[in-house]
Amino acid sequence: MTLETISTAKSFEGTQGVYRHKSEACACDMTFAVFLPPQAAKGPVPVLWYLSGLTCTHQNVMDKGEYRRAAAELGIAIVCPDTSPRGETIADEKDNWQFGSGAGFYLDATQAPYAAHYRMATYIAEELPALVAQNFPVDLTRQGIFGHSMGGHGAITLALKHPGRFKSVSAFAPIVQPSTAGWSQPAFEKYLGPNEMAWRAYDSTLLIEDGYRVPELLVDQGTADGFLDDGLRPWLLEDACRKAGIALTLNMRDGYDHSYFFISTFMADHIGWHAERLKG
Numbered sequence: 001m002t003l004e005t006i007s008t009a010k011s012f013e014g015t016q017g018v019y020r021h022k023s024e025a026c027a028c029d030m031t032f033a034v035f036l037p038p039q040a041a042k043g044p045v046p047v048l049w050y051l052s053g054l055t056c057t058h059q060n061v062m063d064k065g066e067y068r069r070a071a072a073e074l075g076i077a078i079v080c081p082d083t084s085p086r087g088e089t090i091a092d093e094k095d096n097w098q099f100g101s102g103a104g105f106y107l108d109a110t111q112a113p114y115a116a117h118y119r120m121a122t123y124i125a126e127e128l129p130a131l132v133a134q135n136f137p138v139d140l141t142r143q144g145i146f147g148h149s150m151g152g153h154g155a156i157t158l159a160l161k162h163p164g165r166f167k168s169v170s171a172f173a174p175i176v177q178p179s180t181a182g183w184s185q186p187a188f189e190k191y192l193g194p195n196e197m198a199w200r201a202y203d204s205t206l207l208i209e210d211g212y213r214v215p216e217l218l219v220d221q222g223t224a225d226g227f228l229d230d231g232l233r234p235w236l237l238e239d240a241c242r243k244a245g246i247a248l249t250l251n252m253r254d255g256y257d258h259s260y261f262f263i264s265t266f267m268a269d270h271i272g273w274h275a276e277r278l279k280g
């Protein structure tokens with residue numbers, strides 16, 4: 001698996017890089033960002049995966065997430081993947097920001113024509129970790145995962161489905177029940193087909209209902225988030241976690257919206273929370 005370096009820049013004594021590779025899972029070129037803290041010069045460091053939301057590439061959080069100071073201080077690598085396969089020949093709905101390009105929903109599509117490329121679950125869980133481990137000084141026995149909105153959904157579902165892999169999981173404004181939310185249910189139907197049983201495998205609250213567990217979960221959610229009531233609905237996660245005995249810390253942040261102004265405000269809190277759980 002060869003990796004092409006698109007850019008590197010020194011930042012907070014570490015290195016912010018952007019890389020491209022040919023993905024087998026998604027059958028196209030994929031781009032991702034890696035921040036290596038200064039501690040990586042001395043040996044493998046823990047790694048935190050950040051999954052972005054709808055319409056994003058690897059770049060939104062890299063430009064606006066403000067994660068580097070905390071990651072450098074705490075000695076954690078941050079990997080920021082793209083949110084979908086991309087390319088002129090890849091099935092897409094160009095005018096629909098909730099489906100196709102930028103909206104891979106961290107699942108493996110089963111329906112034609114999407115199944116050929118939209119395989120973000122395998123990409124994030126299998127292919128990218130192997131590639132990152134091969135090319136960067138990271139310690140895969142110390143992994144955490146977090147994300148925003150669609151990426152919060154991705155982080156929580158991946159942590160639930162890979163017990164033991166991630167020592168910590170958190171989210172900013174996650175889509176907690178994508179199989180019923182207006183902005184994700186149509187995508188689930190197109191990617192996974194009309195049988196709603198197949199959707200459960202990619203729905204945090206339903207996975208918890210089906211017995212999947214993480215020991216604990218940190219969620220931050222802005223009260224002025226325009227997507228709160230019909231898209232995000234953290235109370236559904238609260239209910240599922242209470243019934244399952246999962247220790248959920250849900251911080252409702254007064255007046256914050258859905259944007260990177262919100263995410264960047266609480267980014268260092270989340271990285272610190274992960275760092276506590278990723279200690280050697």
Ligand SMILES: N[C@@H](CCC(=O)N[C@@H](CS)C(=O)NCC(=O)O)C(=O)O
Pocket residue numbers: 052053054055056060097148149150258259260
């Ligand atoms: N494009 C949508 C908004 C989509 C949106 O808010 N996306 C979030 C993730 S769900 C995001 O991070 N956008 C990119 C950014 O803010 O840089 C709209 O116009 O309403």
